[in-house]
Amino acid sequence: MDAYRVEPGTKIRLSDHDSAACSPGDRADKGARKMEKLAMALYDLQERLYAEHRHKVLIILQGMDTAGKDGTIRHVFRHMNPQGVRVACFKKPTQPEADHDYLWRVHMQTPGAGEIVIFNRSHYEDVLIQRVHRMVPKNVWSRRYDHINAFERMLAEEGTTIIKFFLHIGYAEQKKRLLERLENPDKQWKLRPEDAAERKLWPAYAKAYEAVLERTSTPWAPWYIIPADHKWYRNLVISTIMVATLKGLDIKRPKAQFDLSDFQLD
Amino acid sequence: MDAYRVEPGTKIRLSDHDSAACSPGDRADKGARKMEKLAMALYDLQERLYAEHRHKVLIILQGMDTAGKDGTIRHVFRHMNPQGVRVACFKKPTQPEADHDYLWRVHMQTPGAGEIVIFNRSHYEDVLIQRVHRMVPKNVWSRRYDHINAFERMLAEEGTTIIKFFLHIGYAEQKKRLLERLENPDKQWKLRPEDAAERKLWPAYAKAYEAVLERTSTPWAPWYIIPADHKWYRNLVISTIMVATLKGLDIKRPKAQFDLSDFQLD
Numbered sequence: 001m002d003a004y005r006v007e008p009g010t011k012i013r014l015s016d017h018d019s020a021a022c023s024p025g026d027r028a029d030k031g032a033r034k035m036e037k038l039a040m041a042l043y044d045l046q047e048r049l050y051a052e053h054r055h056k057v058l059i060i061l062q063g064m065d066t067a068g069k070d071g072t073i074r075h076v077f078r079h080m081n082p083q084g085v086r087v088a089c090f091k092k093p094t095q096p097e098a099d100h101d102y103l104w105r106v107h108m109q110t111p112g113a114g115e116i117v118i119f120n121r122s123h124y125e126d127v128l129i130q131r132v133h134r135m136v137p138k139n140v141w142s143r144r145y146d147h148i149n150a151f152e153r154m155l156a157e158e159g160t161t162i163i164k165f166f167l168h169i170g171y172a173e174q175k176k177r178l179l180e181r182l183e184n185p186d187k188q189w190k191l192r193p194e195d196a197a198e199r200k201l202w203p204a205y206a207k208a209y210e211a212v213l214e215r216t217s218t219p220w221a222p223w224y225i226i227p228a229d230h231k232w233y234r235n236l237v238i239s240t241i242m243v244a245t246l247k248g249l250d251i252k253r254p255k256a257q258f259d260l261s262d263f264q265l266d
Numbered sequence: 267m268d269a270y271r272v273e274p275g276t277k278i279r280l281s282d283h284d285s286a287a288c289s290p291g292d293r294a295d296k297g298a299r300k301m302e303k304l305a306m307a308l309y310d311l312q313e314r315l316y317a318e319h320r321h322k323v324l325i326i327l328q329g330m331d332t333a334g335k336d337g338t339i340r341h342v343f344r345h346m347n348p349q350g351v352r353v354a355c356f357k358k359p360t361q362p363e364a365d366h367d368y369l370w371r372v373h374m375q376t377p378g379a380g381e382i383v384i385f386n387r388s389h390y391e392d393v394l395i396q397r398v399h400r401m402v403p404k405n406v407w408s409r410r411y412d413h414i415n416a417f418e419r420m421l422a423e424e425g426t427t428i429i430k431f432f433l434h435i436g437y438a439e440q441k442k443r444l445l446e447r448l449e450n451p452d453k454q455w456k457l458r459p460e461d462a463a464e465r466k467l468w469p470a471y472a473k474a475y476e477a478v479l480e481r482t483s484t485p486w487a488p489w490y491i492i493p494a495d496h497k498w499y500r501n502l503v504i505s506t507i508m509v510a511t512l513k514g515l516d517i518k519r520p521k522a523q524f525d526l527s528d529f530q531l532d
Contacts, residue, residue: 051455073349082346083339083353083386120349175531182529189317189520196529254455263448263462265441 001240004224006217012210017225019170022233030232038239039079045246046116050084052254053114056160057246060119062128062212063167064205065198066177068228069120072167075235076242077118084114090121102126102144103151110155123148124212132204145215156220163245164221165238166213167228171202267506270490272483278476283491285436288499296498304505305345311512312382316350318520319380322426323512326385328394328478329433330471331464332443334494335386338433341501342508343384350380356387368392368410369417376421389414390478398470411481422486429511430487431504432479433494437468 006012026034049055061069073087088109097105103123111117127148131141152162169177178195181187198205217223224241228234272278292300315321327335339353354375363371369389377383393414397407418428435443444461447453464471483489490507494500 070349074347077348078346079344080348081340082343082348082351082384083336083355085348086352087349089349118348178531182526182531186519188522188526191522191524191526191529193524193528196531199531253452256454256457258457258459260448260454260457262459263457265444265462265465 001237001244004226004237004241006213006223006225008217008219010214010217012213012225014168014206014210014225017168017227019168019173019227020229021227022230023236026233026236030230031236032232034236035232035239038236038243039076041243042076042239042246043079043081045243045251046080046084048251048253049116049246049249050081050114052251054159055249055251056111056113056155057116058111058119058155058160058162059116059242060122060124060162060164061167062122062124062164062209063228064169064174064202064209065195066174066181067167067169068231068234069167071231072165072234072238073118073120075231076238077116080116085116085118086111087118087120090119090123090125103147107151111160113159123151124216127212128205128208131208132201145211148216149218149221152216152218152221161245161249162221163241164217164223165241166209166223166225167234168225169228173229174199174202267503267510270492270503270507272479272489272491274483274485276480276483278479278491280434280472280476280491283434283493285434285439285493286495287493288496289502292499292502296496297502298498300502301498301505304502304509307509308342308505308512309345309347311509311517312346312350314517314519315382315512315515316347316380318517320425321515321517322377322379322421323382324377324385324421324426324428325382325508326388326390326428326430327433328388328390328430328475329494330435330440330468330475331461332440332447333433333435334497334500335433337497338431338500338504339384339386341497342504343382346382351382351384352377353384353386356385356389356391369413373417377426379425389417390482393478394471394474397474398467411477414482415484415487418482418484418487427511427515428487429507430483430489431507432475432489432491433500434491435494439495440465440468 023031049057061072063069077085077087086109090106093105106119106123109117109119127141127144130136131138156162178191178199181191213223213225224237226234226237289297315323327338329335343351343353352375356372359371372385372389375383375385393407393410396402397404422428444457444465447457479489479491490503492500492503
């Protein structure tokens with residue numbers, strides 16, 4: 001688990017990280033038995049987190065197109081109670097969003113007490129797509145790493161636990177997944193005309209992600225580089241990290257809010 | 267299923283509706299086998315609804331304290347994809363909410379295209395708790411049934427499917443559940459000091475609910491009175507109604523948004 005955590009100050013080359021890594025011992029059933037246990041643990045921890053109404057948890061999912069952000073949400077977070085779990089998708093900003101600074105719409109979606117919020121894409125797009133497509137000049141995007149660290153630090157110091165997952169897939173795996181979408185009529189709706197052009201920018205995105213991972217993995221908001229070519233292994237690793245992190249929060253059983261001896265019923 | 271639907275114009279006496287009703291044939295495994303099938307159907311329908319990005323679905327849950335609103339969310343809606351399903355809880359209005367009309371905060375939480383939103387309590391509290399506790403005078407709350415019908419009609423005519431569940435428990439069952447909370451240290455946090463006093467107002471709440479069911483069950487937003495003393499039966503009936511309603515929407519497989527023959531990959 002710690003193997004996938006990015007230590008602050010580490011130099012990152014994505015090509016040094018094996019996107020197809022997995023645990024050979026779990027291959028037979030694709031980790032199904034372990035996943036079942038983890039899903040139950042996660043359900044239980046989330047119930048207690050919700051009941052205690054104290055901790056706030058923010059999960060950030062980033063990755064190249066087809067890396068499996070939607071699939072992770074579907075498989076890892078589906079068994080939790082939707083009351084207390086929320087997904088926020090950050091797409092092309094609307095006019096009022098674009099009229100504000102880039103953290104404005106993000107701040108509004110951060111978790112409240114007892115809540116787990118999953119960001120499907122995030123403020124990191126503002127140093128990824130915006131950098132790669134030169135939507136803002138370098139002197140603008142290059143200042144943002146510090147803004148982001150300061151923003152996340154404030155959230156953490158005010159009680160938010162932040163975990164950031166970079167879903168790492170290989171260039172060949174992306175092609176496979178795009179072709180799957182092209183050929184399977186049930187998946188064609190997921191293709192966007194820009195997907196092919198975006199794929200041509202892979203090296204530029206890789207470079208932008210390396211900068212994100214180097215500059216914004218902090219003690220208060222660490223990045224994990226998740227091998228994501230094998231979907232089952234991706235789910236297993238993310239679930240394991242989630243369970244360990246939530247267990248570390250020391251969630252207490254909430255108490256009654258008043259003197260129960262006063263409680264009389266007819 | 268239709269047996270539990272309130273036909274517009276029907277006179278309602280809650281005491282005529284058996285809160286402990288259940289299907290004897292499913293008693294042995296508490297409907298577990300049927301529930302599994304329904305949960306899978308619901309998962310599948312919701313995925314397609316989300317992909318199609320056309321229909322909007324609004325579920326309203328109401329009921330006396332301990333009627334099982336939270337439990338219904340946990341059991342019926344947990345297996346759907348949290349991306350595309352959202353729960354909105356309506357508690358005591360905040361100051362900005364109270365500064366507006368009572369439908370203002372509700373309108374903001376209505377579902378968008380492809381989304382299923384579950385209201386845990388709703389604008390109906392504005393003709394329930396507000397009426398029972400005389401928080402507004404009769405000439406104010408009595409006009410609200412018409413507002414609500416007009417509001418829901420607009421939502422429906424603009425593409426929202428609305429299903430309203432009244433979770434019907436008996437007076438004795440409520441006592442059992444409150445005592446369970448009192449005696450089980452894991453559940454004591456759920457008790458509120460006002461629960462005992464609220465229980466004393468049962469007849470006033472029953473009368474207010476009868477008015478709601480009589481006046482706001484419409485062809486575009488029907489109420490269902492769900493026997494809820496048996497939790498497993500409550501879940502079974504709600505799941506059945508959900509599956510039938512979603513199947514009736516004729517959700518189509520979404521198409522690619524552009525000419526796929528233009529799509530070239532390296």
